[in-house]
Amino acid sequence: MHILEGKKIYFSSDNHLGAPTKELSKPREKKFVQWLDDVKEDAAAIFLLGDLFDFWFEYKHVVPKGFVRVLGKLAEIRDSGIPIYFFVGNHDLWMDSYFQDELNIPVYHKPKEFVFNNKRFLIGHGDGLGPGDEGYKRMKKVFTNKFSKWLYRWFHPDLGVPLAQHLSVKNKLISGDDDAKFLGEENEWLVQYAKRKLKTKHYDYFVFGHRHLPMSIKVGENSTYHNLGDWINYYTYGVFDGEKFELKEYQNTSRKE
Template identity: 35%
Template sequence: YFDVISRLHQLRAASIDIHYILGNHDYWTNGFLNGPLGIHIHQSEAEVKIDGQRIHLTHGDGLLAKDTGYRLMRKVLRSRAVIFLYRWLHPDLGITLAQSASRLSRKNNRPDDLEEAMFDELSQYANERWAEGCDVVVMGHYHLNRLHTNSDGKSFLCLGDWISHYTYGKFNDGRLTLESWPT
């Protein structure tokens, strides 16, 4: 991860603000990103203003009605006690446990109709943020790679992921796009 950390450092050295929304595996950063790198760390969501547009950023986990089990697991995994205990594990064991948990959670190959239903439900969250005055809503977690712009020009972006879709969001000159890394 040295190249990523190095690039983040270069961006901060150029006085570019970086806002990082913690994801499933990011609650154990131990102050490194916001300390030496000066990155703005947000627990689950944040609002920023860029080019005069209010942008709501959220990890998105736990938003679906059916996410009750996940919400309970999230409370446990983010607890100070679990984080403290995890830090006492040998790195080989800790990384193996984390990778196994990630693989299990990714094995849920969803049919298209389920993805459509998920996107519809998540769109309600975007509608609520738009009603509060936000212009753009950006969300991760669900690994859906979708960009929707409504008739008022307000945008909702589900980022997809960097593991299988190779997607990311780009906001440039007041315009939001869904981009892909070359494979």
Template identity: 30%
Template sequence: MSLPAPCFILADVHLGVAPRETERALIAFLRSLPGRAGSLMIDGDLFDFWFEWGTAIPRTGFRVLAALADVVDAGVPVTWVAGNHDCWGGDVLRQDVGVTYHFGPWIGDLAGWRARVEHGDGLRGREDRGYRAIRPVLRHPLSKAAFRLLPVDAASRLATGSSQASRTYRPRDDGLGIRRAGIARLESDPQIELLVLGHSHVAGVERASTGGVYANPGSWLDAPTYLRVDAREIALCRWDGSAEGDRLDALERRPEEALRHP
């Protein structure tokens, strides 16, 4: 799999609990991408809750879905890695919106980098043991089929109520658990040039001892930050309404690797 440069990466918008101005800022950002982006990656939890019934979908965020469809129609490929809040996507996202909806880690060529992208839920050792135990149950086809039998409004209220604890959760370690998991992954696999994780809501870019880069786009729920990746560098930016955004940090690619991808 290959995503053209420049690739823009965002995560953790949590539409449904995000303020209206956050949604408006995201729509403005998406509308700025045609003619400017080679590709877009959504690293999970665009929605605080997402489910597809036979003839119904959640009302929340329909303008964002329309903006995403316009991005796809403009020729910008959009890849969406499922998070822990929006892991029940299906034909509406793939066929009607036109995104590539992906379960599990995405591995491929991202703007010329050998990359691995995953949401990051369940990666911490002791802290995530309980969640790792129930995650297969939540994502099992039988669970999805049973949930579909519930009335739409009742099911939506149940899901949004149960998600409140995790959406308001800010890690006590300020994201260090996700960061450590990312750095450990890079050090165990020197072939990875770029590892992108979300979930912690803590933005940052950091180089591991192997030369590979750990990056987290942060959370649009907290601040409208995102990553911009091209063949030469990865930059952490904050959306400020302008075409390029406010550049917060950046790391250049290792010179020997960059020369292989002019």
């Protein structure tokens, strides 16, 4: 993709809408919708890197109710011709075809490579990558197993959705979330993952979510790992203007910086 002058690519992750309750997350949803309204003015594309929802499960004919403000805004932006790309996170990993069918937004379950203005990006949510976190990796294999999902669909949504929402908030093994504090480069699994990837191929930027901490770390002479932070404590997002990538904090003004 070539980014035209005056256009930008925007990146966001980890909104966790619905947590700790739908009512308490509504102000964050409204703030995120305002951000979408702002960035659509000069967006060449928008990347959502997972955990938009604190829980999401698609039954054959049912999806969790709520979040109509953000879903409506995404539909409006996509209908205007701006590409939107969605990467599932560990909280919405049961997303299937709803976004693709209803919103025309492609959904990715693994990191994917993109090239913008000759800069190579590796983009994803970030859960289960790199060394360590073996308990979550085993749990993820169970949750993403087709037979497991088929079994869960036999729970009536009035039972299945509240149960999953409870576990999503309370069980750290299921959620896969670490405490949001910097662990040092040698213990940041996504930093180690990026360094390993560079041994076989060059990337200018690694862009991930999941850690809930905004950070930018050099992982090679011309390579940087960026974590987008979250929309719970930091309200941070990424911007690529065709030449450089920056992390910014959204101030909820009528226009972006």
